[in-house]
Amino acid sequence: xxxxxxxxxxxxxxxxxxxxxxxxxxxxxxxxxxxxxxxxxxxxxxxxxxxxxxxxxxxxxxxxxxxxxxxxxxxxxxxxxxxxxxxxxxxxxxxxxxxxxxxxxxxxxxxxxx
Numbered sequence: 001x002x003x004x005x006x007x008x009x010x011x012x013x014x015x016x017x018x019x020x021x022x023x024x025x026x027x028x029x030x031x032x033x034x035x036x037x038x039x040x041x042x043x044x045x046x047x048x049x050x051x052x053x054x055x056x057x058x059x060x061x062x063x064x065x066x067x068x069x070x071x072x073x074x075x076x077x078x079x080x081x082x083x084x085x086x087x088x089x090x091x092x093x094x095x096x097x098x099x100x101x102x103x104x105x106x107x108x109x110x111x112x113x114x
Contacts, residue, residue: 002026002103006094009108012084016112020079022094022105030072032098036079038090038110045093049079061087084112 008020020036035050049058049068056068067080077094089112094105 004094004103004105006092006105006108008079009092009110011111011113013114014085014112016084017080017082018084018110020081020092020094020108020110022077024075024077024094024096024105027096027098029075032096034068034070034077035095036068036077037093037095037104038088039093039107040087040090043090048092051077081110084110086112088112 003025005023006020008018010018012018033050033052036048037045038048039045047059048062049056049066051068051070058066065081065083068077069080070077079092081088089110091107091109093107096103
């Protein structure tokens with residue numbers, strides 16, 4: 001059974017930083033590409049960052065500010081977020097795909113506000 005435990009969200013002022021963590025159990029974690037998505041109120045869920053082996057990709061709006069990484073020994077994927085902006089406010093979800101099935105974490109709220 002696949003289980004996710006996401007953590008690290010919260011309220012932060014513009015310009016601040018947060019680190020999100022997502023622990024995934026029930027899979028051979030190192031075999032899967034992982035992604036972080038976000039969904040703001042009234043908007044579609046968007047892919048923020050992904051990691052495949054040593055390769056990482058980012059949506060343009062977060063390039064240079066966010067860093068995705070993973071620790072396969074801990075079954076954990078991270079999203080380090082710096083220079084946060086109000087428009088980064090959203091629920092953040094970690095994700096992996098197995099065949100045609102998307103697996104999602106429970107989400108963690110990130111609010112950037114003064």
